[in-house]
Amino acid sequence: MFLYGYHPVREALRHRPHEVARVLVSAARAGHRREEIAEACRRHRVPFQVVPEKALAELAGPAHNGMAAEVRAAEVSPASTASQAGADPGLVVLLEDVQDPRNLGALLRVCEGAGAGRVLIRDRGSAPVSPTVAKTSAGATEWLEIERITNTANEIERLKEAGFWVYGTDPEGDPPWEVDLSGKVALCFGGEEKGLRARTRQLCDRMIGLPMRGQVGSLNIATSAAAVLYEAVRQRTSPQHK
Structure with a gap:
C-alpha cells in the first residue's frame, strides 16, 4: 500500500x-x-x-x-501498534457513519491534536482509513489508536462499564461548556447527513450541541468536533478541574 x-x-x-x-x-x-x-x-x-x-x-x-x-501494512494505523505521546486514556472519541474520507481525515487530525486516547470507528457505513484519509489527516493516523468496531451499542455499554460518561452530539444539545468533560468521557460524532443513529442517541448520557448564532444552520463535522474536543481539553487542563 x-x-x-x-x-x-x-x-x-x-x-x-x-x-x-x-x-x-x-x-x-x-x-x-x-x-x-x-x-x-x-x-x-x-x-x-x-x-x-x-x-x-x-x-x-x-x-x-x-x-x-x-x-508493509494492511491498515494505515493498526490499533495494536499505534502510540501517541501525551494521549489521554480518559478521552475517547466514537465516530459513526462518517462517509467522506476527507472529513474522516480532518476529524482524525483534530482527535490527535486534542490528545484523544482512542478513536472508535463504526465499520459499517464509515469510510475506511485509507491513504486519502491519512493524507487529509496530515499524518495524524500514524499516532492515533484507531479501532474499527462492528456494534456501537456494545461499545457504549463497555465504555459505561469502564466508568465513562458517554456524550452524543446534536444541534439541539447543551453547549459543551455547560457539561462536565473533565473526567472519563466518550464523545460520539455522527455522519455528515443524519448525525448519530437513533439507538446511539438513546444510549448516550447526554447530548452536546453548539449554538449557532448566524444564518447558517450547522458546521462541518470536523469543525464541530474541534470545538467540542477543545472544550474538553480546556476543562481537563484547567487548574480548577484538577
Missing part, C-alpha cells in the same frame, strides 16, 4: 520506519521537504528513489504531491 503526500510519508518514517519498504519522490520535486525525507530515509536505512512524475502517478495516484511511501 502507498501513502502519499509529505506529511503522511514523514510521519510513517517517524513512527514505523521498519514497515516502510521504500520512498519514491518525483524528479520534479525539489526543496527542503525532499531533503528532509531523504535524510530520514538515510537515517532509517529506507530505500529512497527519485522517479519520473508519470511513474509516481501510476503507482500512487495523481494526488501524490510529489512523494509516496510503500508500507
Whole structure:
C-alpha cells in the first residue's frame, strides 16, 4: 500500500520506519521537504528513489504531491501498534457513519491534536482509513489508536462499564461548556447527513450541541468536533478541574 503526500510519508518514517519498504519522490520535486525525507530515509536505512512524475502517478495516484511511501501494512494505523505521546486514556472519541474520507481525515487530525486516547470507528457505513484519509489527516493516523468496531451499542455499554460518561452530539444539545468533560468521557460524532443513529442517541448520557448564532444552520463535522474536543481539553487542563 502507498501513502502519499509529505506529511503522511514523514510521519510513517517517524513512527514505523521498519514497515516502510521504500520512498519514491518525483524528479520534479525539489526543496527542503525532499531533503528532509531523504535524510530520514538515510537515517532509517529506507530505500529512497527519485522517479519520473508519470511513474509516481501510476503507482500512487495523481494526488501524490510529489512523494509516496510503500508500507508493509494492511491498515494505515493498526490499533495494536499505534502510540501517541501525551494521549489521554480518559478521552475517547466514537465516530459513526462518517462517509467522506476527507472529513474522516480532518476529524482524525483534530482527535490527535486534542490528545484523544482512542478513536472508535463504526465499520459499517464509515469510510475506511485509507491513504486519502491519512493524507487529509496530515499524518495524524500514524499516532492515533484507531479501532474499527462492528456494534456501537456494545461499545457504549463497555465504555459505561469502564466508568465513562458517554456524550452524543446534536444541534439541539447543551453547549459543551455547560457539561462536565473533565473526567472519563466518550464523545460520539455522527455522519455528515443524519448525525448519530437513533439507538446511539438513546444510549448516550447526554447530548452536546453548539449554538449557532448566524444564518447558517450547522458546521462541518470536523469543525464541530474541534470545538467540542477543545472544550474538553480546556476543562481537563484547567487548574480548577484538577
